Amino acid sequence: MTADLPIGPIARKLPSDRHFAIWNRLESVTDPEIPVVNLREMGILRAVRQSSGALEVVITPTYSGCPALGQMTDDVVQALAQAGVAARVLTQIAPAWSTDWISAEGCEKLRRYGIAPPLPGAGASGALKAIQFAAKSIAGSAMLTVACPQCGSHNTTETSHFGSTACKALYRCLNCLEPFDYFKPY
Amino acid sequence: MASHYQDYLLHLADNALILGQRNAQWCGHGPVLEEDLALANNSLDLIGQARLLYQHVVTVRRDGKSSEDLLAYFRDVPDFKNYTLLELPHSTALAPTAAAERDYAVTIARNFLYSALMVLVWDGLKSSGDAQLAAIAAKSLKETSYHLRHAHDWLLRLGDGTAESHARMQAAVDHLLPYTQEFFAPSAMETAVIKAGLGVATQPLQAAWQAMVDEALAQATLTRPAVAGHVSTGKIGVHSEHLGFVLAEMQSLARAHPEAVW
Secondary structure (H helix, E strand, O other): OOOOOOOOOOOOOOOOOOOHHHHHHHOOOEEOOEEEEEOOOOOOEEEEEEOOOOEEEEEOOOOOOOOOHHHHHHHHHHHHHHOOOOEEEEEOOOOOOOHHHOOHHHHHHHHHHOEEOOOOOOOOOHHHHHHHOOOOOOHHHHOOOOOOOOOOOOOEEEEEOOOOOOOEEEEEEOOOOOEEEEEOOO | OHHHHHHHHHHHHHHHHHHHHHHHOOOOOOOOHHHHHHHHHHHHHHHHHHHHHHHHHHHHHOOOOOOHHHHHHOOOHHHOOOOHHHHOOOOOOOOOOOOOOOOHHHHHHHHHHHHHHHHHHHHHHOOOOOHHHHHHHHHHHHHHHHHHHHHHHHHHHHHOOOHHHHHHHHHHHHHHHHHHHHHHOOOHHHHHHHHOOOOOOOHHHHHHHHHHHHHHHHHOOOOOOOOOOOOOEHHHOEOOOOHHHHHHHHHHHHHHOOOOOO
């Protein structure tokens, strides 16, 4: 069942894919909490495939408790239904979603929307870092420089580990003094 | 074995649910707005983990009668298999009054002690013989690592803070640490699932956990109390008097309106 699922950074949308038209249709389905990026750019949309009888769209949750998952499922079904396509949405949790799967264009859209995108590569090694962290000062990871999405300055500081949604932390720019959300590496 | 494995999954799920419920009690009452949001987010992750695990129990059971809501809302105290540590009130008093103030130091100490264990357990469970449990573990590890970072940060701030915050943080550690003996106490359930290659033995993780705790306490200028005495037994369903109150609050709505939907 998982054989045809992409395990790479992000599900691919290729003109040669026989479901290319479906992928294009799904471009309009955006993240309910961040309406400027769509599910493909977020790396949430994993695969489109034909199963016995029904078209299946595979999505993966960002956080285990992400409250937007139900909404995303409904939105996918509705977007395809409007095009006359009946589809079933499957949720798959492995491989676990990573912020490294957010596409470059997705990161740029986040930045323009006022959310600092996750630092690349910061999500993948997080587990190991956490286990080793007590031996080394936590200061190392806190020192990662997040650029302010407003003015571009790296002179920023973390106000709070957690922000307005599960996927964001709260930061403040010490240059332009604006507070901003930072998409937590996951 | 099948029953031991279901109990083990429930143990992991109940841990997440009960701590999620406890931490959610800060929602609207956080010491500062940022921490109010932090604890609510922490609970959201934990309840998400619990849901994935309960859904997996339903799949494993294949009896057509279980559901995640039945498991969360219609079981009673002896059916819950969470560590006793996680059901205790946010207070260093063993029998606080209903009006007792919540102490954020207790919240932080508990989150730190539990998260430090769970990063090790989830990391081990990534190699579970059950692919679905391994998948849940890989996701949960990312979230628990972040919770550990948050709790560690505050352990340092409060421990190495003012005389008042230091004293309260030390009292919280003294109060809670004895309950961590349960983490490493063997149980028939765990022995069976470890043998089957589905679960993770906690005893071999104790040294790494202890090192994390000792390092953090030292950084926070706190001392580790000698731990001895009663070993709590929540994971085998024998709980403190506090779990009933947690369940009463958590389950009352679902029991008053069974099968209600939003």
